[in-house]
Amino acid sequence: MQMVAATMCGLIFGWGLLISEMTQPTKVIGFLDVFGTWDPSLGVVMAAALAVSSIGFRYAASRVCPVLVPKSLWPNRTEIDPPLVIGAMLFGIGWGLVGLCPGPALENLATLSPRVIAFVVAMAFGMVLHRIWQKRGAGPERLHAPTAVMIDG
């Protein structure tokens, strides 16, 4: 049942990205291009998503437990540390260069576009690279381990 629910959520999420055209990199860049011909659409997508999820999350948090599992994993980290700041900057650079963030990138695999496939492979490689770097002890996780779980996003 967890698998069915997750698949449905992926589908609904994907429909949302598709209808709002957030799967189109140039549409996203239109939002980021505030000094050119600005397209505020992404801002509306985010505001609408936030309106629904802030109410939905409040209801989910008020329940004793989720429907299909014994316990919810709410993110528990609060610190504003260098990895958060640097990570967000690196992500911002990559996002601005192409106009793809992880969700639309994965969804665009359906188009079989060779450049999208290259982007997703590179993105997965970047994640593996982060894991290797973290395991070597250079990463911040050693400081927080083993109590903190990376469950931001």
Next chain:
Amino acid sequence: MIANFTPVSAAVGGVLIGLAATLLMLFNGRVAGISGILAACLNLRGSDKSWSAAFIAGLILAPLTASFAGFPMPAPRMPDSWTLVVVAGVLVGFGTRLGGGCTSGHGVCGMARLSTRSIVATAIFMATAIVVVALSRHVIGA
């Protein structure tokens, strides 16, 4: 100057994204952060591999089901340079793991919980991306 603004489809799409995030939390008790879900699917974190793979399968199937409903997915317009595509991909992968989230995890789910960490992350990646687009479009003129 404002151009190409599509507020209605943006609002409808946004509601669906918020609904998907709510349902994943309500049923599976997990945050709909796509970078985290991909990392779990790649076995890079936690024990959430199987449902993560199911979520990503749904995400990739969405355009196929939507095309039956009359919303065919337009071909993505990507930069010509392969180098640019690959460098950006690595930056997005590494950066989202280091920063613990992306547009969905921090931008939607985290901000919905009014998490300071997510609000800071979202402000930073938005501002950075705006600077990158400004430089590449209006200064370097790519």
